[in-house]
């Protein structure tokens with residue numbers, strides 16, 4: 001085929017459609033964007049598999065969301081709507097800084113309403129609201145390797161994943177239960193994804209783990225320091241590793257309610273103080289819950 | 298090689314055929330430059346060590362074969378080649394699985410070999426640190442093999458681990474103690490429990506009691522002998538100690554500088570060794 005001037009132009013415009021030259025203020029160039037997108041596609045194709053990527057220096061310290069940030073920057077376009085939460089809070093210093101950075105460099109708009117967001121970057125939580133299939137959840141991951149606690153040798157770790165040899169993980173759960181009577185592991189609970197790879201669900205609490213199972217939305221995990229991306233695609237099995245006779249349990253404090261919205265069925269965190277007080281960890285959800293309860297009165 | 302008359306035996310579950318393991322460059326002359334006649338397993342020309350060569354034997358269910366020889370004669374090399382801890386340079390290691398398949402352990406991928414190590418073939422090492430995770434409890438070490446075989450019920454795992462540790466005479470109150478805190482004899486008992494976790498038809502023992510106090514060693518040997526009879530295991534017992542071979546095995550091979558110099562029934566061989574090297578070994582053991 002000979003390339004006429006016309007077909008070159010149309011190819012050019014198709015390329016621009018696929019990968020628009022959005023200004024990124026030197027944060028992430030086209031090459032980096034393509035590399036991260038490829039890593040994301042690989043991660044989606046092999047659910048739970050940790051895909052290495054060439055993590056870039058970001059204007060946040062590695063381990064402070066640089067992995068999640070790179071994913072968001074590689075995906076976000078000017079028509080996107082971005083929600084960023086840190087520990088469930090849209091107004092945390094980190095969340096505010098990250099959100100501002102993302103919107104300034106990509107031209108996307110910001111929101112705190114989960115329903116409006118197209119991309120949700122989070123540390124520590126999945127929003128309480130049910131997310132939809134057209135939304136993407138991006139989790140900032142400090143420690144992507146679920147077997148880190150039981151094996152340090154990198155080659156052995158790679159072998160264990162390749163052969164789905166997770167007996168050391170099971171032994172650590174066995175020992176946890178023997179020593180403590182229950183499985184005490186809290187955040188980063190190990191889960192088997194799509195019946196094949198074990199992932200660390202770091203940094204979300206156990207409370208959020210069942211919500212990954214067969215979720216309608218795509219979840220991407222980004223670890224900047226460890227240079228890994230992994231994914232739970234929509235409608236994928238996510239099973240917490242536990243013994244058949246030891247049910248997986250989420251955090252709960254009997255009788256505890258949110259001090260602000262009176263909710264009993266959201267993930268609550270204790271606020272430090274003389275008497276025990278609990279509040280919703282998802283601040284935006286709590287705010288809307290309060291409003292709707294006030295409206296009912 | 299001299300040989301006692303062969304006996305009618307049950308069909309083999311482990312068959313080692315022309316097994317060889319060489320460290321260093323191999324060429325056509327290295328074999329002639331090593332062996333008992335030359336008095337070394339190391340070629341003076343190339344520095345190549347022919348650690349084992351031309352090793353052949355079969356082991357049936359319920360039978361224990363001994364491998365004896367002095368230090369450096371190639372016993373552990375043979376055992377490690379069977380277990381797949383290192384790759385054989387030559388020959389085949391046939392294993393009849395419980396399903397009845399016959400596989401050459403020396404010619405399958407590492408992952409397949411590791412799968413066989415879960416419930417077809419277990420190894421008890423001289424150094425417990427090789428067979429156990431010393432930072433894990435006795436029960437946890439057994440749980441490792443059970444979970445590898447797909448056990449997922451905590452109560453059942455616990456029950457099975459307790460049963461096995463009981464059978465290998467580890468006091469139950471020590472089940473939840475870290476193995477590093479255990480004495481040498483106790484570690485070997487935990488290693489036995491772990492090796493037996495999934496009822497493997499084949500168990501290899503490499504100097505299972507070497508380094509233990511005589512009285513402790515005697516107890517562990519008694520236990521191994523009882524277990525072998527009780528469980529109908531096909532066993533290979535490697536030792537430089539004739540009393541161990543005598544106690545545990547019915548047949549044995551004698552290795553010298555990487556080659557088999559004699560094979561036969563253990564009691565006959567002890568009474569009437571044919572090869573001069575075996576004669577020396579037996580004489581040394583009797584004094």
Ligand SMILES: Nc1ncnc2c1ncn2[C@@H]1O[C@H](COP(=O)(O)OP(=O)(O)OP(=O)(O)O)[C@@H](O)[C@H]1O
Pocket residue numbers: 320338346347348366367368369370371372373374375537
């Ligand atoms: N990794 C290796 N590289 C080079 N030579 C080796 C290696 N492993 C073993 N050898 C050599 O192979 C020969 C046989 O060693 P092997 O460990 O099989 O002896 P052994 O009969 O088990 O002795 P011991 O009674 O001391 O355990 C020895 O000469 C040893 O030095």
Ligand SMILES: [Mg+2]
Pocket residue numbers: 372373374504
């Ligand atoms: Mg040895």
Ligand SMILES: [Zn+2]
Pocket residue numbers: 258259260261262263279280285286287289
């Ligand atoms: Zn609330």
